[in-house]
Amino acid sequence: MSAIPVELTTMTEHAILRCPISGGPLRSLTATELSEANARRSHETPELSAGYVSADGQYAYPVDDGISRLTPDSAISLNGAAPDTALRAEKESVQAFYDSKGWQKDEEGVFVDTALFIDPNPSIETYMARCRARVQDHLPKSGSYLLDVASGPVQFPEYQAYSESFAHRVCVDLSMVALQEARRNVGEDGVYVVGDVTNLPFQDDSLDGVSSLHTLYHVPHDEQADAFREIYRVLKPGGTAVIVYFWQTTPWRNRSLPMKIALLPSRVVRRVLAAVRGRSANSSSAAKNELYYHAHDIQWFEQQNFPFDADLRSWSSVNMDFLRKFVPKSGPLSRIPAAIFWAEERFPSLLGRIGRYPMIVIRKP
Template identity: 35%
Template sequence: MKPILSDLLQCPVTRGELHKADDNHITAVGGPAYPVIDGVNCFLPETLRAQGREDDASQSIRDFYQTDGWEVGDDGLYGDSRAFLDSRPIARNFEGHCIERLGRYFAKGGKYILDAGSGPIPHKQLLPYSDAFEKRVCVDLSVQGLRAAREKLGDRGVYLQADITQLPIRDNSVDAITCNHVLYQIPEQMQKDAFLELWRVLKPGGIAVIVYWWPNPSLPRLLGRTAKAMRILTGMRGVPPNADGKWPELYHAPHSPAWLKAQAFPFSYKLDAMRIMTDAFIRDHLSEDWRGHSFIAGVKALQRIAPGYCGRNGQMPAIIIRKE
């Protein structure tokens, strides 16, 4: 039997080649058969069983993203966006700007870019990350999210329902990795494995851009004081949280910069800024007018001029890893 995508895929349990068993299953010799549903290769249930993790700390993440998280509501928003994001243009444009800024790391291109924790690729500015690659390999816990990603990318994607700590992907096989807002949702004690797993699948010469979250960064506090001063001087106000948004209790275990530094990783890394403040900050403090826009312009300039400082002290760093 001919192996499928033999330069990319492997069985996450046996690490052997995968073959097409029938139209609805793929399998490895001596390994389980994995269902293929709507073009999504479903490795997750078997992998979690093999790891004994069916009801671990991140169960709330699996439940949310397989149900409401990537469901589109009457307002056209994903449940995830309704719960966590400020839908006003001031916030959406800032986010688009920050996502586009990181796109430069993927300009070199190659055969495969791994989108680890892709969900449905929920922001349009994320799509061009794969323009210079033959295929975008979307991995997520959520079949629902992957189906939606497939509607956007079609044959330009490969869709894997899998866990980042045990990827069905060969060593040294992907040219680049984008992983946004995912690793801090992985059980605390397994996050090191997730970094190592991404490193394992990255090709020599490749680059990984991992957007993470710091637990108690100093820059947002400083920005908060600036916003309060603007409130007193100019009357600038934010808006109340979306009353329709559900605020689910999602597992969230971000480690500190000191933790990252202390890990005995086989790689070094550099910090860039994804964004130094959250949507909640924008919603709470900034108005959709010249006052909010001036504030955002200052933040953009700071991120451009001092990316390393912003990556260390802002809310959401981009951890840049190159495999030599």
């Protein structure tokens, strides 16, 4: 018996989506195409009850439980041989990491990946929340679509606030688990798409604003420039994209000699404590080590022949290791994060260049 196509809930999506293989528009599958797609799907692909098809009728894409799978490796070729569309190994491993570990919850109900970036110390957590919130200062105030590139689960209230005045938040990620969780946090106004930032399944000039935090350094190093170009391509003229990146090298990087000397006492204490407690000195970095990342430095960014000018501003000039090592819960030194935040607001461009995490703000004229 042939499946009856389920009407896709957000038909307006058609206006912004595009086929990741042909680059052409997408439409809903007809009943005949749906049966054909089901007949041709691989054994691993569950039966489709809804989906998209490229305007030329060539490639079908499943929509599972309201989440569109728009990567070339999800395509079902409806006539003729499929092109080689396998996901690159590094991307597959990142996808597998987030599906099976990063976006699973620990015993305390916190996502494993999120636990790496939150801290029980209130002065650190307040600082991190203010950093997450400052992205919104640069995004458009309202519009039809805010694209959240590699959205993850949109787990923080500050993240959720970015799209509060937009009609829709478009969450795209390689991880299906991330999108299922994002749907819980964003709700019905969200559009959920499994997609690759280096080949975004969206039309040119179609999205009012783009945010992307802590993602592009998980893209294979030789495709990161493509990801920046893709984000610019889909941005509407007059729109703004804010990308939070990570500079590999900063003047106060952990591996510089002065930092090694400064950090030696705390490293010794941590190792002794870990030995006493019988576990690894940094269990969170053990989890991180399985995850591909490659951060370039600012020189790399400036050498790219990008079709845009970017404004570099500070998102956070320090990393969590620094904060955890130097910021106590109370006493005068607990004010270090507030002082850093003040400096970042006072000297955003300087600290965006020499600090750890820049906000790369791109406006499309």
